[in-house]
Amino acid sequence: MPLLKIIALNDFTKVFVWKITETFEELFHSVPLNEVSIARLNTMKSEAHQKGFLSVRRLLMEAGYTDFDLYYDEFGKPHLKDGKHISISHSHDFSAITISDVIIGIDLEIRKEKTLKIAPRFMEISHLENLSHDEQIQKATVVWGIKEAVFKIKNEKGISFPDHIFEHDFSLTDKNCTAELRFNKTVEYFDILFDFIEEYVFVCAFNSVSLEK
Known part of the structure; x- marks a missing residue:
């Protein structure tokens, strides 16, 4: 199963980890994307980068959100519209997001x-x-x-x-x-x-x- 694990770091922070085994097409058709994300996806030359981007959106869904709940500030830092704090990382075949009540970095x-x-x-x-x-x-x-x-x-x-x-x-x-x-x-x-x-x-x-x- 691509969702590898969910880790509770403490009472107010959870980590969601995805192991990327899907094709680009499988990931693309499994997540809703806003117009900004579609435009950003189309600028990515590497399929690995594209799949990392899409797998993060799958993790958002596992956490009860969608791409429409996520936005980036002028410095490229991600935020959730409900005020929860989020940090995102992707490396090769894995992606991870952390959602917390406090500011975090992963x-x-x-x-x-x-x-x-x-x-x-x-x-x-x-x-x-x-x-x-x-x-x-x-x-x-x-x-x-x-x-x-x-x-x-x-x-x-x-x-x-x-x-x-x-x-x-x-x-x-x-x-x-x-x-x-x-x-x-x-x-x-x-x-x-x-x-x-x-x-x-x-x-x-x-x-x-x-x-x-």
């Missing part, structure tokens, strides 16, 4: 060697010490996801992954950690939850005060 990444190779460019490399090669790939991917998820919450021009977003060290078995954004002479703190789905890493970020809701 990221879905496939584990790959390249992420480890560029790790010194975006993370504290000492956080990879005393790990096996596979664990290093896994942890580097989690850290990249942390930075993507935090950026989706803030979405401000000028934020740099290595210069402004910092993960606190963590164990892969904990599936949670914290992070900081130091930007524009202020420091913000984030609670991070992460999990592993087949060859993918899923990361969700909340402002620290949000989890006290």
